[in-house]
Amino acid sequence: MEMTAKESLERLFGGKGVAILGASAKKGKPGNSIIENIRDAGFIGSVYPISITSDSILGFQCCKSLEEISDRIDLVVMVLPADDCVEAAKAIARRKDEKGDISAVVVVSAGFSELGTEEGRSREKALLEALVSRGIRVVGPNCLGVIDTYSGINTNFDIGAYRKGGLSILTQSGAFAVSFLKWAQPGNLVGLNKFVSLGNMSDVNVIDLLRYLADDERTQVIALYLEGTKEGRALIEAAAEVSRKKPVVALKAGKTRIGSIAAASHTGSIAGSFEMYQGVFRQAGVVLASSVIEFYHTAAAFEKMPLPRGNAICVLTVLGGPGTLCVDELISSGAVELARLSEETKSRLRKILIPAANIGKPEGFIDTTPSFSEEQHRDVLKIVLQDPGVSGVIYLTTPPAFMDEEALADNIIAAYKSFPREERKPLLSVIGFGYSVPRLRNRMEEAGMPTIEYPDIAAKVMINMVRYSQYKSRFE
């Protein structure tokens, strides 16, 4: 049976059966955590821990070897000592020759070309030869493998069950992507679809997966952490194609020569400044973030919010100073304008707000002052979102001592969801108090409303959304 590239990558996310080489009964060992995570995520296929010492692990019956398994295996996860990996690969190849079932192998084990030694390189070469010659796709080695929150596959021993969503992550640093997901978890800031830690990229590479995720319906946005690649030009071409369909948000490490040595990616990396990268990526429609926090929040916003249909942004704030910082950042980008509010909008706002409120100085800026009720929050937000001259809103708010966090959240959510889905505009809420108002933040994030702690970062995220929307519209 010959498979298309898409079909074999599909199997990477578990297929009907997954075998774990290096399964362990000992809690805390990677070969145990992976099985625990697969169990907790409710993997839809069969799970076969391979162990010569245990009869069952975490409720799954063990097999002594791959040959023992009579049912179909699509994916094998390798969590073995480096020395045992080549033999294991040969056993996988033999089974493939006999039964034809295994499509993909995730090699979590380290001790390959990343060591920079001849031994490591030749071990990786032998591993690859055994598998790729049979048409088996290999992720890694030296990686955290894959997660698919919908199929329930999870070869990552650091991340357990995770909130489902539309974000897919491709990463050349497993640790970086794990940090992203852990960082987001207490605030429910992102919902995950697929995760691939690429490791040494011996076979499956970032281009393969970008193209795969472009056609993956559940993926709404791709977050890409990039260190280096030998195929810079091909990568940019692929990214440009993918960006016509959905946003690719990228972070590039190893931009400086010295940084690229730290990334051990100096052989293949495109050298250059952030500005150089930004030029190349922007032309390809890729959103290149200038900081880690901008990367995180831009990916999160694309996952939750619709694209703006213009570049006219309204800054609606309860707080003077933070509102000003937001305006500064928006304006200095040159990419967006403050929205021209209609006379009707202004007069409706004047009826609700106190005389000390600032409506439209400058144009598109509204400072309500903090003194109004939850319901007024809702009404003001609705009026602003309704204005046809507004393409998106940054809303800076804070619950005063006398206001209930959840009541405030519910009113913001009600205002937003009062519009039918196709009429919704991007709304980014700046919650400067951050984790000191966890109930406000969680309530909003659970309802799909992105929250950001910093007004200038919210501005950068909105700018990224506007720029991407402009790129995409050129192909519609």
Place this chain on the structure above:
Amino acid sequence: MEMTAKESLERLFGGKGVAILGASAKKGKPGNSIIENIRDAGFIGSVYPISITSDSILGFQCCKSLEEISDRIDLVVMVLPADDCVEAAKAIARRKDEKGDISAVVVVSAGFSELGTEEGRSREKALLEALVSRGIRVVGPNCLGVIDTYSGINTNFDIGAYRKGGLSILTQSGAFAVSFLKWAQPGNLVGLNKFVSLGNMSDVNVIDLLRYLADDERTQVIALYLEGTKEGRALIEAAAEVSRKKPVVALKAGKTRIGSIAAASHTGSIAGSFEMYQGVFRQAGVVLASSVIEFYHTAAAFEKMPLPRGNAICVLTVLGGPGTLCVDELISSGAVELARLSEETKSRLRKILIPAANIGKPEGFIDTTPSFSEEQHRDVLKIVLQDPGVSGVIYLTTPPAFMDEEALADNIIAAYKSFPREERKPLLSVIGFGYSVPRLRNRMEEAGMPTIEYPDIAAKVMINMVRYSQYKSRFE
């Protein structure tokens, strides 16, 4: 009795007695919250709520008017409707004429020149004339007033009891500074000394307070949020003098013309780009932050850590990718170098770390890989801090699933505190998992070890510390 400028500003932080005009028995009202906050902070002087309707508020006996109070009053807080403020100011002036005691007034009330109306301006003028003519200093109007965590004064109705420390905040936006303090609270990220929300700056201005805080022993770092001032040149001169003694970390809002309209500070603001400001401020030794998060963490780091005595930084990481991002940011600044580790340091590290660890590629970068124990964390950190070629360390770590958060924290703290105080170097810890490891983070912050969620922000903070240290050393 004639007082020096310093003495009268001293009284601003409560002195021996504070009277509250506009005291309220109703929970949630600003005139009630202020009394609650003063009580909770344990104000060292006497508290006199002025009320014609209540006999006592929150345990403090009320007086019907200022005249009734026979003991000394140093500070009066005004939380009245705008219309009543001028009469109240005249009553304060009368008492000053008779008893000579009141030195300072904090006018929390809004409804003055910030309205942009003739009525507002003339009200502010009348208020000021009554008080300043008697040598009484006025903070505000339209402000959140003052906090001193040591004297226990607190006229800010949004911030209750707060962790004591060495950070003092001067702000032209009360809401911005409140956001900073609230943001920092769940992680214990800063310890506060004094807080002044300047409001309309009708009398006491940012220059007065910068000079005051320069000589205030408990203030280790001044965080300054600036919108606009008519005295730009004088401000820079004052800041340059203060910076010879202690760091001033600044954030400038209203940098764009449109942003300055939002700040309603366009009359007096120095117009110009971030780069223009940065040049002027840097020459004065002021650390101008380029983002809100950089501002927060730079202020927090100066509060807790000693200055670096050189520009040779070591990046010690458990995580490859985030370590690379940190190196990129450090190097591209041009202000710091990666440290040259001694041969002794390298050979000691090789004995502890696994062969796959990266020691010194590039020079000054150590990637330990995640596989080692809490005690190894401690030993490695000690060895690196001991190297005389290292001026400061950025330490990127994460607790793997098998490691206890607090045990990890305790080992990091033990390594740092094994050095006598005068030999300590700045150590910034990047905890990328953020609030998903609250026990690690809190334990470290309580011990005075700054934690930062983002590797690139940690780099920016270290760069700021190096630059400031270089400025300061020119005057030693």
